[in-house]
Amino acid sequence: MSLSFTPHFHRLLLRVAIAGVLGLPPLALNAQAKRKNPASKVYVSDVSGDALIDNGELVQDLGKRSVYNAEGAIIETKSTPSDRPRKKTYSTMVYSNGTGAFFDADTRVEMKRFNQEPFTPMRTDMDVEPSISQTQAFLSRGSVGLCTSKLVAGSSMVYQTPHGAVHIRGRKVVIETGSNETKISMLEGEGTVRAGPQDTGGHSVRAGQQAIIRRGTAGQPNSIEISRIPAAESSGLDDKVSMACMAKRTVYFEVRERPVDLSSPTAGSAETAATSGGEETGSTFPGTVTAFDGNSAAPIGNNAVREIVPVAVVPETLPVTFTISPAKLSSH
Numbered sequence: 001m002s003l004s005f006t007p008h009f010h011r012l013l014l015r016v017a018i019a020g021v022l023g024l025p026p027l028a029l030n031a032q033a034k035r036k037n038p039a040s041k042v043y044v045s046d047v048s049g050d051a052l053i054d055n056g057e058l059v060q061d062l063g064k065r066s067v068y069n070a071e072g073a074i075i076e077t078k079s080t081p082s083d084r085p086r087k088k089t090y091s092t093m094v095y096s097n098g099t100g101a102f103f104d105a106d107t108r109v110e111m112k113r114f115n116q117e118p119f120t121p122m123r124t125d126m127d128v129e130p131s132i133s134q135t136q137a138f139l140s141r142g143s144v145g146l147c148t149s150k151l152v153a154g155s156s157m158v159y160q161t162p163h164g165a166v167h168i169r170g171r172k173v174v175i176e177t178g179s180n181e182t183k184i185s186m187l188e189g190e191g192t193v194r195a196g197p198q199d200t201g202g203h204s205v206r207a208g209q210q211a212i213i214r215r216g217t218a219g220q221p222n223s224i225e226i227s228r229i230p231a232a233e234s235s236g237l238d239d240k241v242s243m244a245c246m247a248k249r250t251v252y253f254e255v256r257e258r259p260v261d262l263s264s265p266t267a268g269s270a271e272t273a274a275t276s277g278g279e280e281t282g283s284t285f286p287g288t289v290t291a292f293d294g295n296s297a298a299p300i301g302n303n304a305v306r307e308i309v310p311v312a313v314v315p316e317t318l319p320v321t322f323t324i325s326p327a328k329l330s331s332h
Helices: 007-022 026-034 231-248 326-330
Strands: 041-048 051-054 059-061 066-069 074-077 090-095 100-104 107-116 133-147 156-160 165-177 181-194 203-206 209-214 223-228 251-259 304-312
Touching: 041 251, 041 304, 074 090, 074 100, 090 231, 100 107, 100 231, 133 231, 165 231, 181 231, 203 209, 203 223
Parallel strands: 133 156
Antiparallel strands: 041 066, 041 090, 051 059, 051 074, 074 107, 090 100, 100 133, 107 133, 133 165, 156 165, 165 181, 181 203, 181 209, 209 223, 251 304
16 A cells, blocks of 8 residues: 655654754644744734733733834723823834834734834934834724834835724824724825725825814725814824824844744744743843744744844933032022
């Protein structure tokens, strides 16, 4: 009786053979072959009020100066209590492609896709995106202010809402959505706005313009109106983008190597990669949280992986300490 083997079975036998030659367990080799790029990250620069992050397995409070895997994460800021000013509830964060983001109160964003190509660990121009990235986010409610780096050729950034979507080409934009309409204000740069799936051509929105997408009546497509940003709204929009830009300047990202023990039978798996409590050991920031799910780091050899990590930016001009002389004190 003759036996026939599928191509998948042949590849499995080849993987086992190679692993044996290299002295590695088969699962470790599989982990190396599974992922070439380290996972994209999001760094939380500030949190005021209640905010949560859901990575699909764990829902936890959003922590200031913490870093999380970005792709697939759902970030939500809670509504403002009646006895608290609305502007006191927000979150600011920075994505590893250099985009700063401001999340207003009662805002929910799902990062459906955030892929990033490998980039040079040490860079000189921090105002340019470090590598090609693909961002697709869904804003189901609330308001988001974005301050992007200069996107490199091949990158894309799309934010969807229940009423439409905007393809952002930079650099400062505020997206607000409610039950019946979405408002997209382009403060700097440009983008293409689509009012739902039936709007195949899209509409260009340039600096100083605002697009309002309104839900259509039953059986009718959504409508879109493009006009200048109203003067009465400019100040509030500027505040949101300014918060995003300030967050962007607090941190940049590098790619670093982390030692890993691939002699473990489960090396590269979620069980081995995750540390106690989901907290990353040796982190740049205290309290940094990274859920290593097998896609968080890119294997580069038998005993190391590459990871995207945040690095705090030290101000070029440090605060000056003033000394008041006793003579001045006695004169008052």
